[in-house]
Amino acid sequence: EVQLVESGGGLVNPGGSLRLSCAASGFIFSSYSMNWVRQAPGKGLEWVSSISSSSSYIYYADSVKGRFTISRDNAKNSVYLQMNSLRAEDTAVYYCARDRLVGGTTVAYWGQGTLVTVSS
Amino acid sequence: DIQMTQSPSTLSASVGDRVTITCRASQSISSWLAWYQQKPGKAPKLLIYKASSLETGVPSRFSGSGSGTEFTLTISSLQPDDFATYYCQQYNSYPRTFGQGTKVDIK
Numbered sequence: 001e002v003q004l005v006e007s008g009g010g011l012v013n014p015g016g017s018l019r020l021s022c023a024a025s026g027f028i029f030s031s032y033s034m035n036w037v038r039q040a041p042g043k044g045l046e047w048v049s050s051i052s053s054s055s056s057y058i059y060y061a062d063s064v065k066g067r068f069t070i071s072r073d074n075a076k077n078s079v080y081l082q083m084n085s086l087r088a089e090d091t092a093v094y095y096c097a098r099d100r101l102v103g104g105t106t107v108a109y110w111g112q113g114t115l116v117t118v119s120s
Numbered sequence: 121d122i123q124m125t126q127s128p129s130t131l132s133a134s135v136g137d138r139v140t141i142t143c144r145a146s147q148s149i150s151s152w153l154a155w156y157q158q159k160p161g162k163a164p165k166l167l168i169y170k171a172s173s174l175e176t177g178v179p180s181r182f183s184g185s186g187s188g189t190e191f192t193l194t195i196s197s198l199q200p201d202d203f204a205t206y207y208c209q210q211y212n213s214y215p216r217t218f219g220q221g222t223k224v225d226i227k
Binding site for chain 1: 156
């Protein structure tokens with residue numbers, strides 16, 4: 001069974017930093033692209049970032065480019081999101097998600113999410 | 121960036137109704153479109169991929185159609201478990217954009 005467990009969320013001051021982690025199990029982690037998707041309170045879904053299986057290809061939403069960094073450690077079956085220069089508008093539940101198939105497709109598996117609150 | 125526009129934003133329906141949600145892309149995305157269902161406090165669930173392919177385990181009352189820029193999600197007979205918010209997402213190119221969502225509530 002595919003399992004994705006996010007951690008690292010919490011309350012942070014504007015301008016601060018936070019690192020989210022996602023621990024994966026139940027599949028061959030090193031074969032799949034991974035993603036972060038967020039949802040602000042009461043709002044819709046927003047794709048944040050994607051990383052290919054070998055970290056060769058990395059993509060970001062314009063809203064986070066230059067501030068967030070996605071990375072992965074295939075030996076630890078984990079993907080990370082380093083978030084710097086946080087703003088109030090980054091407040092959201094952040095979901096870790098796996099592509100449906102090897103080779104890059106849409107997202108099919110989601111974690112339970114971790115809440116990030118940016119406020120003073 | 122490709123913009124995804126869903127309509128309607130809210131839909132009121134009764135159990136047993138046939139429900140249709142539309143998603144329009146600002147440029148052609150071929151069939152690279154997915155539909156998700158989300159319930160309050162829960163992660164989204166994949167229903168349809170590649171515009172019309174039903175994800176494993178999803179009831180057959182859900183169906184998707186379309187290609188290019190116009191897509192639809194149809195629920196043939198709405199069930200109590202289907203009251204939720206539905207999102208389309210294009211995965212033709214990055215950034216992978218979502219529609220704004222369609223909330224299906226009880227009439």
